[in-house]
Amino acid sequence: MGVILQDQVALVTGASRGIGRGIALQLGEAGATVYITGRRPELSDNFKLGLPSLEYVAKEITNRGGKGIALYVDHSNMTEVKFLFEKIKEEQDGRLDILVNNVYNSLGKATEMVGKPFFDQDPSFWDSINDVGLRNHYYCSVYGSRMMVERRKGLIVNVGSLGGLKYVFNVAYGAGKEALTRMSTDMAVELNPYNVCVVTLIPGPVKTEMSLKNSIEDFVKDESEVYEKGESTEFTGKALARLAMDPGRMKKTGKTLFTEDLAQKYDFSDRPGMEPQNIRSVRTILGTMGKPEIAKYVSPKIKLPKWVIWQSVNRF
Known part of the structure; x- marks a missing residue:
């Protein structure tokens, strides 16, 4: 791909594993300086699952040709979120070119309630699902767009889900994912005059570390075969990196994009043997x-x- 984003500063939230890690690695491979966030080791499932630390992912980014910077952030704590953006602003002279809102509290929480109707759940379940997955994305977009508006350029990508298009898991999960898509569309309207592109990016079924270590059949019985043939985490990263390089990306602002569609547009493929499923x-x-x-x-x-x-x- 070459070093094309070497002068770009990016932030990828929730990048210690999964799609976030794949996105961060691809942005690094394109030469970007990539800030990545994750939960502190004592709160993270990575150690228990035998997955690398946030610092290790930052080193991977640097080894790919970019510059990885790891920061531990509790994305349910808006004071920490505000400090995160203040730190980037100070260290990068007010520059943030790419914001990827990817962090999610825990897919496990969403799947725990599968088969249990919303009226049989404690109403606080809504907060456990959407506090980080929706509220935090709004806060990050506010702080990130302030830097972008000042420089009259930028890209905000909200990583969405099939759950924003159809019923998946439960009511709280679907409502949050569809709200995220609407948030992107409306933000795009207000940021368009400032040359800041905002999109929702929806991957197809993805083979993440979690889905490989745990039986996805427990919560997507009717679609387990599709997930087994899913895309790699870096396939989403390739889609996002190509979008970041596209000088005509403002034509896509406000839209919902699918990874495999972008693969065809920008002519890239997944790892050998992987078969991305276009939804x-x-x-x-x-x-x-x-x-x-x-x-x-x-x-x-x-x-x-x-x-x-x-x-x-x-x-x-």
Whole structure:
């Protein structure tokens, strides 16, 4: 890919593992200075799962050609979040080019309540899901956009989910993910005059460290085969890095983008042997509907238009 973002400063929240790590590594490979955040070791599941530390990920970024900077941040504590942006502003002379809102409190909390209707859950479950996954993203976007508006350029990417398009896990999870998409769209309206691009990026099914170490069949029984053929965490990173390099990205502001669509547009592929599943692909849709025998005869290039996806979730 070459060193193309060598003068760029990025922040990727929740980058100790999974999609966040994949994004941070690809931005580093493109030459960017990448701040990454994660929970303190005593609060993180990484050690128990045998996964690398946040500092190790920062070294990986530097080894890829960028500059990795690890910062421990509790994203449920808005005082710490504010301090994070003040630190970046001070260290980078007010510069922040790319903000990736990826941190999520715990997918485990969302899956714990699968099969239990919202009215049988304690209402505080909403906060446990959306305090970090939605509220924090708003705070980060406020602080990050202030630096971008001052320089009249920037990119904010909110990492979304299929849960923003259809029912997944439970009510609190879906409401938060769809709200995140709406937040991107509305922020784009207000930031457009300042040349700041805001998008929601939705990966397809992803093979994360968590899904490899735990049975995803426990909470996505009807779609486990699709997840087994999922994309790597760095596939999302490649999509985001290419978007950051695109001089015409403002044409996409306010839009919801899918990783595999960007792979076709920017002509990149996943790791050898990986088969990213486009969520608009008729083949993928048939597979999730339990019709793999029919799906195998359909070309993966045949996709539903985005307006059809929108109509399928439209309430009017």
